[in-house]
Amino acid sequence: MAEQKATNVTWHDHRVSSDDRKKIKSQKSCVMWFTGLSASGKSTIANTVDHKLAELGKHTYLLDGDNIRQGLNKNLGFSAEDRAENIRRIGEVAKLFSDAGLVTLTAFISPYRADRDAVRELLADGDFIEILVDASLEICEARDPKGLYKKARAGEIKGFTGIDDPYEAPEKPELVLDSNSKSIDDLADEVVAFLDANGYLSA
Amino acid sequence: MAEQKATNVTWHDHRVSSDDRKKIKSQKSCVMWFTGLSASGKSTIANTVDHKLAELGKHTYLLDGDNIRQGLNKNLGFSAEDRAENIRRIGEVAKLFSDAGLVTLTAFISPYRADRDAVRELLADGDFIEILVDASLEICEARDPKGLYKKARAGEIKGFTGIDDPYEAPEKPELVLDSNSKSIDDLADEVVAFLDANGYLSA
Numbered sequence: 477m478a479e480q481k482a483t484n485v486t487w488h489d490h491r492v493s494s495d496d497r498k499k500i501k502s503q504k505s506c507v508m509w510f511t512g513l514s515a516s517g518k519s520t521i522a523n524t525v526d527h528k529l530a531e532l533g534k535h536t537y538l539l540d541g542d543n544i545r546q547g548l549n550k551n552l553g554f555s556a557e558d559r560a561e562n563i564r565r566i567g568e569v570a571k572l573f574s575d576a577g578l579v580t581l582t583a584f585i586s587p588y589r590a591d592r593d594a595v596r597e598l599l600a601d602g603d604f605i606e607i608l609v610d611a612s613l614e615i616c617e618a619r620d621p622k623g624l625y626k627k628a629r630a631g632e633i634k635g636f637t638g639i640d641d642p643y644e645a646p647e648k649p650e651l652v653l654d655s656n657s658k659s660i661d662d663l664a665d666e667v668v669a670f671l672d673a674n675g676y677l678s679a
Numbered sequence: 680m681a682e683q684k685a686t687n688v689t690w691h692d693h694r695v696s697s698d699d700r701k702k703i704k705s706q707k708s709c710v711m712w713f714t715g716l717s718a719s720g721k722s723t724i725a726n727t728v729d730h731k732l733a734e735l736g737k738h739t740y741l742l743d744g745d746n747i748r749q750g751l752n753k754n755l756g757f758s759a760e761d762r763a764e765n766i767r768r769i770g771e772v773a774k775l776f777s778d779a780g781l782v783t784l785t786a787f788i789s790p791y792r793a794d795r796d797a798v799r800e801l802l803a804d805g806d807f808i809e810i811l812v813d814a815s816l817e818i819c820e821a822r823d824p825k826g827l828y829k830k831a832r833a834g835e836i837k838g839f840t841g842i843d844d845p846y847e848a849p850e851k852p853e854l855v856l857d858s859n860s861k862s863i864d865d866l867a868d869e870v871v872a873f874l875d876a877n878g879y880l881s882a
Contacts, residue, residue, distance in 0.1 A: 491726055492733045492741070500736055523694055530695045533703055535738070537779040538695070547801075548771040551764075561754075568751040569772055576740040576781065598750075 497577030501535045502679045507570045507599060508667070510583045511592060511646065512609030513638050514624055515616040517655040517663070521609060522583040524664035529579060532668075534677060537573050539566055540583040554635060560591055567595030574603055579676060587637045589644040606646050607667065611655040613638045700780030704738045705882045710773045710802060711870070713786045714795060714849065715812030716841050717827055718819040720858040720866070724812060725786040727867035732782060735871075737880060740776050742769055743786040757838060763794055770798030777806055782879060790840045792847040809849050810870065814858040816841045 498505055508525070510518040519540050526538045549565055552558040563586050573580040586592050596604045616638065617625040628636035635641045651670055653663045671677050701708055711728070713721040722743050729741045752768055755761040766789050776783040789795050799807045819841065820828040831839035838844045854873055856866045874880050 490730070491745070492729050492739070496733055497738075497740075500733060500738060526695050527693070530699055530703060535700075535703060535780075536695070537700075537775070539775070542694070543775060543778070547774065548768060565751060565768075569775065571750065572740070572742070572746060572772065573776075573779070575746065576776070576779075577738075578779065 494575045494577065497575075499679060501577045503534055503577070503579065504676045504679070505574045505577050505579055506603050506605055506671075506676050507567075507574050507595075508579070508581045508605045508607055508671075509570075509586070509592065509595065510581065510607045510609055511586045511649075512655070513611060513613060513616045513643055514585055514636075515619040515621060516609040516611040517653075517660060518583040518585075518609045520660050521653065521655070521663050521667070522581045524660055525667045526581055528664055528668050529671075529677075532677070534579055535577065536579045536581065538581045538583070539570060539573070544569075544584075559588070563588075563591040564594065567598055570595070571598050574599065579671070585637050585643070587641065587643045589646070592646065605651065605670075606649040607651045607653060608646050608649040609653050609655050609663075610645075615656055697778045697780065700778070702882060704780045706737055706780070706782065707879045707882070708777045708780050708782055709806050709808055709874075709879050710777050710798075711782070711784045711808045711810055711874075712773075712789070712795065712798065713784065713810045713812055714789045714852075715858070716814060716816060716819045716846055717788055717839075718822040718824055719812040719814040720856075720863060721786040721788075721812045723863050724856065724858070724866050724870070725784045727863055728870045729784055731867055731871050732874075732880075735880070737782055738780065739782045739784065741784045741786070742773060742776070743784075747772075747787075762791070766791075766794040767797065770801055773798070774801050777802065782874070788840050788846070790844065790846045792849070795849065808854065808873075809852040810854045810856060811849050811852040812856050812858050812866075813848075818859055 510522050512518050522538055526536050529536045544566060549562050552562050566582055566584060570580050570582050592606065620626060624633060627633045628639040637643050653666060655663060713725050715721050725741055729739050732739045747769060752765050755765050769785055769787060773783050773785050823829060827836060830836045831842040840846050856869060858866060
């Protein structure tokens with residue numbers, strides 16, 4: 477039993493490290509945090525980037541409403557407290573995925589600067605890449621693929637970002653994507669080029 | 680803009696799939712859920728398995744107290760409600776890691792059958808591997824590497840599993856590890872052999 481106790485201590489000092497995990501994947505890891513208004517194109521661009529990286533054989537994961545809201549965060553609503561907790565949990569999970577050596581993408585409106593800055597604080601320098609998906613309210617409202625702006629204007633949804641709740645744009649994002657005029661594919665290429673130029677896609 | 684809307688819809692139908700992610704990694708994915716008393720050896724065995732798999736070039740991740748309690752679940756205590764929420768969140772995150780194509784290991788006492796069964800329900804058949812790390816209370820209490828049993832016996836810790844709170848052993852675990860007598864290394868080899876025999880380590 478003494479031997480097992482010692483082994484226990486030893487192994488706690490010898491976890492498989494994040495660097496080991498990246499080495500196996502021949503890449504660096506990071507959290508790409510896409511933020512922007514509803515219908516700005518966050519999720520579409522993030523999925524396209526994810527696809528392009530997968531085609532390059534890179535190891536990635538995408539966190540968005542599709543896999544978070546019905547699962548981990550299904551017990552959260554839309555109060556101010558729940559919104560903050562929503563982003564906090566996503567940030568903590570994104571940190572775990574990055575620790576696992578994956579290029580991690582998140583696509584949530586995440587309208588409040590303080591919540592996003594708290595996620596940045598969780599991560600080491602260079603591991604948090606804040607990406608503003610910049611589209612004007614007018615353009616987003618004209619797109620309105622799910623009819624949410626229409627409902628918000630009609631008062632059927634309260635606290636909707638851009639209508640009766642603020643969107644606080646990042647002050648110093650690592651990347652700004654002009655989703656007013658450029659195509660999804662071109663914007664995704666800009667993101668992949670940024671990752672490549674900054675060394676995230678090689679060991 | 681009409682074109683972007685269409686792209687949006689298209690991409691929501693064409694996420695990088697879990698199968699794509701496994702293919703890139705030349706492996707299948709799963710959640711190995713280690714459960715057992717405090718000091719039974721869960722975390723040590725899981726770390727050793729993780730190490731052996733990393734040496735084989737496999738893509739893994741380990742969730743345990745070290746990376747969960749200070750992060751994602753730092754706002755949870757030890758009430759019955761918080762304990763259930765603790766395991767629920769870990770289950771949801773493990774599901775995401777498995778979806779990402781990783782062989783995922785979790786090491787938590789997780790004493791209640793209902794909580795573990797709820798995690799099993801989250802996952803597809805064959806994706807949840809419940810592993811009982813079987814060591815008698817006497818042996819665990821003799822090991823007591825952190826002095827927790829001593830504190831529980833002295834009444835300084837309330838609701839301690841095995842002392843004044845029950846441990847509900849799995850009824851049909853996929854694997855039982857005899858941690859009363861076998862070495863950590865031998866038990867870790869048993870787990871790796873199980874994964875290999877059941878096809879998890881190849882595409």
